Amino acid sequence: MSPPAENPRPAAYRPGRIALTAIAVLAAMALGLVAGSWQWNRYETRSDAVDAQAAAKGKPIADLEAIVAPGALGPGDAEWRTATVTGVLDPTSVVELRGRSVDNTASLQYLAWVHTQSGRTVLVNLGWQPRSGATAPTLPPGEVTVTGIVRAFEEDNGKPGTRVTPVQMNGIDGEVVQAYLMATSTCGANGCVEGLEPAPIPSLSLGPHLSYALQWWLLTAVAAPLGVWLTRRDALHERERAAVAASPQSQPPPPKRSKKRRLTDEEIEDAL
Numbered sequence: 001m002s003p004p005a006e007n008p009r010p011a012a013y014r015p016g017r018i019a020l021t022a023i024a025v026l027a028a029m030a031l032g033l034v035a036g037s038w039q040w041n042r043y044e045t046r047s048d049a050v051d052a053q054a055a056a057k058g059k060p061i062a063d064l065e066a067i068v069a070p071g072a073l074g075p076g077d078a079e080w081r082t083a084t085v086t087g088v089l090d091p092t093s094v095v096e097l098r099g100r101s102v103d104n105t106a107s108l109q110y111l112a113w114v115h116t117q118s119g120r121t122v123l124v125n126l127g128w129q130p131r132s133g134a135t136a137p138t139l140p141p142g143e144v145t146v147t148g149i150v151r152a153f154e155e156d157n158g159k160p161g162t163r164v165t166p167v168q169m170n171g172i173d174g175e176v177v178q179a180y181l182m183a184t185s186t187c188g189a190n191g192c193v194e195g196l197e198p199a200p201i202p203s204l205s206l207g208p209h210l211s212y213a214l215q216w217w218l219l220t221a222v223a224a225p226l227g228v229w230l231t232r233r234d235a236l237h238e239r240e241r242a243a244v245a246a247s248p249q250s251q252p253p254p255p256k257r258s259k260k261r262r263l264t265d266e267e268i269e270d271a272l
Contacts, residue, residue, distance in 0.1 A: 018231070119174040
């Protein structure tokens, strides 16, 4: 049998361990790239919305049908502007919007269609009231003018009554304007919608998305150096343990032989 190698390769440098380390490093880098890009996209979306909301404050009140043209895919630059629309509220289209709180109060918000003389249909958030003791609003008959903030439709989640989207509404008549109004007032010759408070306009902020993106990209940058450092550290520790085990000082000392005590004369006489 051949004698063992004096300096065997540490387990950390064996091909299997190196392959596992490489896989872990590549997975960490891929995760950092994907998650960082997602957070960056969220940051850009928030930043654009903050800029659009700030820019809209200085613009005059506009006609919704004029600033959201037929065939448009969304409100575009018109989002967050104050606009008006004139038409007839459809009482059969009223839908309760659930699962939202206002000032930490569980609320019910009410959505309805406004049918305009041009044949287009506009979705309106009429306002909210506390969920406890809520009663459906009475809509004034005849033509009304709705003034409110232009917003883009929300993405449908398949749960009726939880998103502001035409998909969760009924009573569509004519082309739907691809934006909705968060009403601040809804009035006509026969009165106003009463008993509801305007739904609060979201206060936008950039949030932590930029810092999160930088953190994920930092993980991508340090993953490979960290993998190399951990591998070398494990190999160094293994070699130190092997050196300690091979050192003569680490071997237990041989047991000491006990010296025989010489018997006294009295003990010899007693033994006889």
